[in-house]
């Protein structure tokens with residue numbers, strides 16, 4: 001699969017996310033904390049499904065890749081999830097607030113999208129269903145320009161995605177997608193749908 005072609009077809013969604021009011025306000029430090037909280041709550045719910053998909057990937061992967069997917073899960077738990085846990089705690093967000101039944105309609109759609117891909121049992125499709133998530137956040141991290149670094153309360157969020165290690169993980173994820181998916185048309189719709197959900201996720205909390 002030609003991954004650049006997939007990007008070209010969907011770059012408007014990448015840009016929409018990067019230029020999204022919610023994201024711009026994080027980078028310039030002006031986002032209202034209430035909106036940040038709402039986003040983090042929804043994202044914690046989303047990320048628990050995202051983690052479940054990673055666990056399934058270990059089960060579904062070929063023997064020679066199991067170690068790799070186990071490492072990916074560990075990395076997710078030690079990096080992104082740990083940082084998020086700290087952010088939730090610092091903002092006084094409790095376990096009760098991140099229960100699955102608190103999911104808004106976009107979070108629910110995103111979860112349903114991931115579960116549908118999971119149901120296909122096709123590792124290429126499952127990897128592609130995770131791809132907009134990884135790739136768009138990596139794009140935001142790479143391209144976003146931080147204003148007022150010192151007093152910007154959103155620096156920990158930004159730093160999760162604005163780093164070499166995260167970019168490396170995304171690169172490897174992309175390599176797996178290209179290895180597992182031969183024909184772009186098999187996943188074009190799935191990928192576009194995921195990109196749209198990323199935009200909708202920010203729209204819903206802005």
Ligand SMILES: Cc1ncc(CO)c(N)n1
Nearest residue numbers: 043046047133134137201
């Ligand atoms: C909705 C969403 N997309 C992507 C990421 C990056 O993992 C995230 N945390 N949340």
